[in-house]
Each structure stands twice: as C-alpha cells, then as structure tokens.
Amino acid sequence: MALHPRSMAVTDQTDFATFPWAAKLTRWGIDLHMGVLFGVANQIVLALIAAGLVTLIVWGYLMAWRRLRAASGQRFPTVAEPFSQLPLSAKIGLLAGAIAVGLALPVLGASLAILW
Structure with missing residues (x-):
C-alpha cells in the first residue's frame, strides 16, 4: 500500500x-x-529443529574434545599445535578471513573470538 x-x-x-x-x-x-x-504447530516444529541443532553442536564439541584428549593424553588439550604448523601466509589468510567474517556477522565474530 x-x-x-x-x-x-x-x-x-x-x-x-x-x-x-x-x-x-x-x-x-x-x-x-x-x-x-501454521501458527503454534509451526513454532513447535521450529523449536524442535533449534533444540536439535543445539544438541548436535554440543555433541560435536564433546566428541572433538574427547578425541583430542584421548589423542594427546592431556587433561586439558589444546589445538595450537596444528595451527602452529601452518605456513605464515595461511595464518595471515585465516586471520584476515576471521576478521572479515567477524565484521560482516558480528554475532558469529563474537562466537569466533570466544572460541579462539
């Protein structure tokens, strides 16, 4: 109108x-x-999908943590070793990409900063 x-x-x-x-x-x-x-039914389906996504994300992090912990034998393992083996150009490219994504999508950028 x-x-x-x-x-x-x-x-x-x-x-x-x-x-x-x-x-x-x-x-x-x-x-x-x-x-x-579709009203409430649509909202329930969306809530179930969101709960499933959260469950899969948490489950994925737990599996990765357990695998890294078992492989390293440490109680609190880190993933710094594979990153340190990258060439300098790859490190700079990764950092530039992360900054670009963080500026374009601030919520994802905050999540990346917290994860890092």
Whole structure:
C-alpha cells in the first residue's frame, strides 16, 4: 500500500493475489521461517529443529574434545599445535578471513573470538 505523504490517502495498493509466483514463494518461505504460517504447530516444529541443532553442536564439541584428549593424553588439550604448523601466509589468510567474517556477522565474530 502506498500513501500520499500529506493527505494519507491511498495512492496504490497491491494484493497478494496479484503477486508473481516468486514473490508468493518468498513470502510463504519467510512466514514459515518465522513461525507465522501454521501458527503454534509451526513454532513447535521450529523449536524442535533449534533444540536439535543445539544438541548436535554440543555433541560435536564433546566428541572433538574427547578425541583430542584421548589423542594427546592431556587433561586439558589444546589445538595450537596444528595451527602452529601452518605456513605464515595461511595464518595471515585465516586471520584476515576471521576478521572479515567477524565484521560482516558480528554475532558469529563474537562466537569466533570466544572460541579462539
């Protein structure tokens, strides 16, 4: 809907029925992603998917920690050794990439900083 700035009269209106297919699919995809399309059932499914992702992430870190701990024989192992074996150009490239991602996606950048 477009309004005239002074009189607030409706100057143009577009109905969902006149949208092209790509616009309709985009709208439905956004509504599905936000949990609006099918109400509470959609929100429950999204919550289960989020819980599954969190579980897989934690499980992956635990498996990696256990494997690293078993391989190194240390109680608190670190992953600094493989990084220290990289050539200087690879280290600089990795650092530049991490900084670029951190600036483009601040929440991911904060997670990278915490993980590092």
